[in-house]
Amino acid sequence: MKLYLDPGHGGKDPGAIGDGIVEKDINLDIALRIRASILNDYENVEVLMSRTDDRTKSLTERTEEANAWGADYYLSIHCNALDGKANGYEDFIHDSLSNSSITARYQNVIHGEVMKINGLKDRGQKKANFHVLRESTMPALLTENGFIDNKKDAALIKQASWRQKIAIGHVNGLAKAFNLQPRPVEAKQIYKVIAGSFKQRDNADERVSYLKSKSISAFVDPLLIDGNQFYRVQAGAFIEKEGAERQLEQVKQAGIKDAYIIRPEGEVSEQAGYPILGSTILSPDQMNQFAKSVNPDATEIGLYYLLYGQYYGIRGDIAFAQAMLETDYLRFTGVVKPEQNNFCGLGATSSDNPGASFDTPEKGVLAHIQHLYAYASSAPLPGQYPLEDPRFGLVDRNSATKWEVLNGKWAVPGDNYGELILNIYERMLDASIKKLEESLQDVKANRK
Structure with missing residues (x-):
């Protein structure tokens, strides 16, 4: 219809x-x-x-x-x-x-x-x-x-x-x-393997074709995130988590490094309920390396997320994960373009209204962190840095203290928006831990 x-x-x-x-x-x-x-x-x-x-x-x-x-x-x-x-x-x-x-x-x-x-x-x-x-x-x-x-x-x-x-x-x-068919309830009780989310339908279709060339069945599932039309590529759905994990590994082996699993509705992730306010755990290098593992040409902005995250008391590493979601790992495949330095889609609604622009990547990150601060705190904005967020005054202060609560605020309706951010963050954590374990093994081997 x-x-x-x-x-x-x-x-x-x-x-x-x-x-x-x-x-x-x-x-x-x-x-x-x-x-x-x-x-x-x-x-x-x-x-x-x-x-x-x-x-x-x-x-x-x-x-x-x-x-x-x-x-x-x-x-x-x-x-x-x-x-x-x-x-x-x-x-x-x-x-x-x-x-x-x-x-x-x-x-x-x-x-x-x-x-x-x-x-x-x-x-x-x-x-x-x-x-x-x-x-x-x-x-x-x-x-x-x-x-x-x-x-x-x-x-x-x-x-x-x-x-x-x-x-x-x-x-x-x-x-x-029009006798429209609702999305089946059982679909919310399965593990979905997602092989990318795109703002342009052509990009999603291209991903589906590529997966099919690798003998992996996939289809495009339209949805809205942050008020914008997205086209998510689904490459499998499983009742058992193990089946989804096997399919995810197959998709990654086909070269889709940003693939991930959406958990069934009601299953709580280890990071669920994470507050927006808090200490940044990952280093700038760990953030940058994760982005480059998906997009080798990714701009290095991890330092700014650490710097401003620490100053405003925002989880800068999870904010970085949000930026990866919004920009398709800094590939900017949607309406926002790289020269805008708008890493969180501030004000973007369509190709005719691509949102705010900032002179430098640093100012773009600062605006992102300030916007999160507006949602997560009712306290006045600390005064060391100028206000870069053009939409700070439009936020209902202290209305979203946890990432999942952004679902109906930063993202409208964006039912899984916060979960998608945390999913990327979890993968970033896993990659960092794996890297540290490999380094530790190298140290032990050298001692021998």
Whole structure:
């Protein structure tokens, strides 16, 4: 199923404004939540959004894009405004359609699922001659999610938890209307061998082809991490851990050094619950060597993670592991480019909005550590170094003291984001321990 998801308005067109709320921002927030939920919870779904940031885009550009893409459904997200007294939820299909049309049947289903969960007055299912309903060649629905100039509705709209409910209501309706298949529960109870995660589909497809040339079956599994589309290459799933470990070794022998295992849901890793605040254990050399074991051309930034990690009391070595996840081991295969020195994806949302840039790698690492400090502590930022993090003031202070808690904050929804960071850190620890053991064996051999 191909869903064209359209957050209404944007850029120079703010939409309705009321009670301190700008419609274009709410529309985008809800739409991003819809995309995150449907991609991560259901199989065989593709989503193309008309915008993923605050940009101006004409109605014609939106419908032409949806039509050219061959979308199965057009869903436009809006909020309402009138006179401060009107309130509630309503949705629209084109006024030329009969009540027995497939578009009307989809409207019935989605309307019902949204109303089950949104807590708003039901203003009914309606019809109109809106451009996006008229010019789209596929079934289309426009939803109006409350009145931002109504005190009662606005109080709900301002709540992130309510906007998440709205998103889930839309997703439940889409799933029911299109008979979408949820990702099986049993898939969460198995060990998955992951042979790379990429921000570009072509890179993931290339990895799958390479593995197949080595007689290793693999497929691309789309998901969202940190609000961005990723394409994860899965090369096996096993009920028994030993089977996954054997497959992992085979994948590594094929030359995929950054392969790893995702544990079943509920299995606690040795590093689970690791706080963000703490001492850095690994040395800069150990961090740099680990990065170069995957990417020989990796820039050496381990010293900065040690230096600033120690100053701010942040686990610099785990922050380094986060940087490896975000940058694909400093290969920068996503929207962020090497010259940005942005090692943690600060502000990056799409190829048109690749996020913050920093003059030097050192400043990029400093901004990363400061952003982690904002999440992990409520204390004022120590003053020895200038504030490099452009998003420090946007963080809900002390809201994520452990790496796993970043799942719904740094990464939205990013259900395994913290675990992926810790997985890389564990592998970095293992590699360092193995190196030390080899050095010890050499010392013993020389003594003989």
